[in-house]
Amino acid sequence: MTAAYWLTQLLNALQYSMLLFVLSVGLTVVFGLMNFVNLAHGTFYALGAFIGWSLLRATGSFWLALVGAPLLVAAIAAVLYGAMIARMQRAGHLAQVLATLGLVFMGVEVMRIIWGDFALDFAAPPLLQGHVQLFGLVYPAYRLFVIALGLLAMVALWLLLERTALGAMVRAAVDHADMAAALGVRVDRLFFGMFCFGCALAALAGVVAAPIFSVYPGMGIEILIPTLIVVVVGGLGSLKGAVAGSLLVGFVDTFGQVLLPQLAGIVVYALLALTLLLRPQGLFPARA
Amino acid sequence: MLRLFDPLRTLLALLLLLAGLWWARTGDYFGREILAEMAVFAIAAMGLDLLAGFPRLVSMGHGLFVGIGAYGYAVATALWGWSWPAAILLALALSALAGLLVGLATVRARDVFYIMATLAFGQMGYVWVVRSAELGGDDGLAGVPRPELAALGLDLGDSATFATLLVLLAAAVYLLLGRLLASGFGRTLVAIGQNERRVRALGIAPGPYRVAATTVSGTVAGFAGVLAAMHSMYVSPELFHWTWSGEVLTMAILGGVGSLVGPALGAAAVVWLKYAVSGWTEYWGLFLGLFLILAVWTGGQGLYGYLERLRAWLLRTLTRQEEADARGDRTGQTLRRSHRHRPGVAAGGEG
């Protein structure tokens, strides 16, 4: 176990954390706004990967897929929201959550029908194929790109939420939705926008993850659980919580597999149980 | 609280039981296999109803308990060579313990938070089993025996006998849970579902009730797991998977939570549909998802909710005719009000 080995694990953990961050941030902000959790969030992640795959095949450009898939998925999310979730306001938010579970079941089948049952290969762009020398360590260039992209997303989202008028509105609505409405904020429209934005981010994560894990219908079902753990551990509704939660889950999971191989994959659930018991509101909840 | 003798509920339960017994006698082999599966799912869904229908804790992690029950029985019999009664006891004890632990870990979570927490804990079992070589990993464990009841003159290898037994066991679970829910315990669970703060204000700590309900619910789900293992004589990690939990939840909601018989009806209906649809499409999930969406869209009261509404409408029409000679239709209004007591799973919680 050399220094290079540990550095590799560190980078792996960071890369997984960044993926989780891009996935969880939309989910957590939407939850903060309306107590609503989209169980089909992972489905949009998988859909992003599939649509990205088709775009890559049609155009040959990874970058076009990276931009186009999130936009298309956001459009699909907008339609689903308008046709289904918005019409269920009266049924209560628990009903809306359960309806998104229905979307999970249907989404997997739709993807099987369109793209088939088998895993599809997704090539990283030529620019990012190969390895990079880093502090005497050889590391895949693409994974470094994932880390950079995640950091970029973090900064961009921080600026958006903390430094813009729109961000102030989102924070206000998360803090006190009624008061924000009484000042003239259209909380429902904000919620709709964040829902679609969150789905677009999930799709972005899907395209980004595709060259690492390949693309298959069940990928969304698999990623949902770690994403939810991030949201619960980090605390609902806050950017800070999404950052802290994804780093914790990413590092605990990666190093858990290395240090406690016999408990591989379980450690992260212990983290969840501990959080629920000691700090059920999560590390940095938006509403104390 | 569940009324101990609600005529509609009792009638429907009896009908289901009789239909099951009749089917076990007259159906073909394939039909009996389906019937046994229905019974297993019905037990799991009734166990889930104890949480989702009364304290309104919508658990998405019941696969954990089902899986523990199934693997507990499978490991004890197939790997360790235990006798079947000891294996069943072990499986039930383990699933009860799991229910207790999950109940404790989630005792402060509500609503959507509770869904997320149970979802995650359910998946823990899946990850554990898939990676465990001793438990067969992805492949699961085969060679799980059915109990030897030759002494009673029963051969559980016979599909008719086995299906009959499972239907009877489902009825027994229904009676036991009905008894439990008709007690003061059931009343407290309903009160917790309606307004946990008010329960606390009355000086009752909801925590122990929630943990107890989760433990019982987990044990019942574990029992369903034991029966599932006996039924297919094989266990696979799929039992643990969260989509399996979601399927059971769909059955319960489709049938109508909070009525105990509704989830059993939902289980029978969904399993039947699954096989009916499998003849011409392999994309069953499309239908399952659609059913769930429709069930919650229409208010989350499920099939049993519609039956209750039908009964209320019938009673109203009948009494109105009787009282047409007298005057006023106040009776109709009173009835309407008295039948509104059971909101579906989706209706909002604390005010």
Place this chain on the structure above:
Amino acid sequence: MLEVEELAAGYGETRVLHGLSLTVARGEVVALLGRNGVGKTTTLRAIMGLLPPAGGRIRLQGRDITGLPAHRIARLGVGYVPETRDIFPSLTVRENLELAWRLGRREGPWDLESIYAFFPRLRERCDNPGTALSGGEQQMLAIARALVQNPDLLLLDEPTEGLAPIVVQEIRTKLRELIATGLTVLLVEQNFRFATPLASRCYILARGRVAWHGPAAELAASEELQRRLLAV
């Protein structure tokens, strides 16, 4: 300015208001008094559009606003200062005010500069997070946040609750100054001794209905009324 007719509202199956009627004329300060739980806050929430009314009519400057969503009512010129103040904790004092100001978009005497001039303490604390304020400062921020939108009608819910007497005094002075500018206010108060000197008319609620209404001076003079309806 505001006419409420036979308003009914509640939470879930529990009805709180059973046909409440009141009016507020332009430039008038009207106090809504009553014991705990008679529906004072519910009335304000229903007027603001935060609680869909189960019956009755609400008119603002002759226009029917019954059932409109809160953000529309806000844009029609109703300002709201809730009992809980609801300062946004993740926004600074400045952001709290700027958000309201940007959303307000109405002509009037108030802008950020004049608000800071009127509440100098808020300028001193403008970079503090909303939660780092004292109770009195939070109350002033809540009032300032509503004012900066230049509302035609201000709904003010228990502005003195939980505040020390000296702070209550300070709030009273500020409110007097505001009222002198001709602001229309519907003031909810538990403490009628605070409300009657500020208001011209009072409504006393009991069990979701108006039990008495009349000039504030009459209530201030009648110990019998106070004892019977306010339990003092």
